[in-house]
Amino acid sequence: MDIKVTKILLRERLADKxxxxxxxxxSLRAEHSKSFSEQAMERESDEVKEQLxxxxxxxxxxxxxxxxxxxxxxxxxxxxxxGAISAQRLAALPYTQLCIICAA
Structure with a gap:
């Protein structure tokens, strides 16, 4: 595993996220509509956005x-x-802090 490439990929993912x-x-700061029914849908959407x-x-x-x-x-x-975190695990989940045994 090339640590420099991993670092670049992590920085790109960080910027994207x-x-x-x-x-x-x-979007969450946007004003809601005046219509009650539309507000209800917007608030449901806001709940999903908050979780995301x-x-x-x-x-x-x-x-x-x-x-x-x-x-x-x-x-x-x-x-x-x-212990060591395997290269395969880091490739699959590059921000893991646990080896596969500890993660289980």
Whole structure:
């Protein structure tokens, strides 16, 4: 696994997720319609957007942590058991902090 490529990919994903988060945040700040029935639908949509916002925020934090782990030199080290995180696991989930055993 090329750590430089991983770092680039993580930064790109971070930028993409940050843009997506900004769009959702802007959408949530938008004024609702005056029609009660339309407001009800908009509020349901807002609930979904809030959940999506939380999910994206969590992923952004995980990506930032992964980038910090790369910079500190412990990217492929499990944060729970200090064992190695396999290259296959990091390729599948590049911001994981746990080896497959600890994740189970």
């Amino acid at each position: 940050s843009r997506h988060l900004e769009k959702i945040t802007t 916002k939380d999910s994206i925020t969590t992923e952004i934090n995980q990506i930032r942590t992964a980038l910090d782990r790369i910079d500190s030199g412990n990217y492929s080290q499990c944060s729970k058991c200090d």
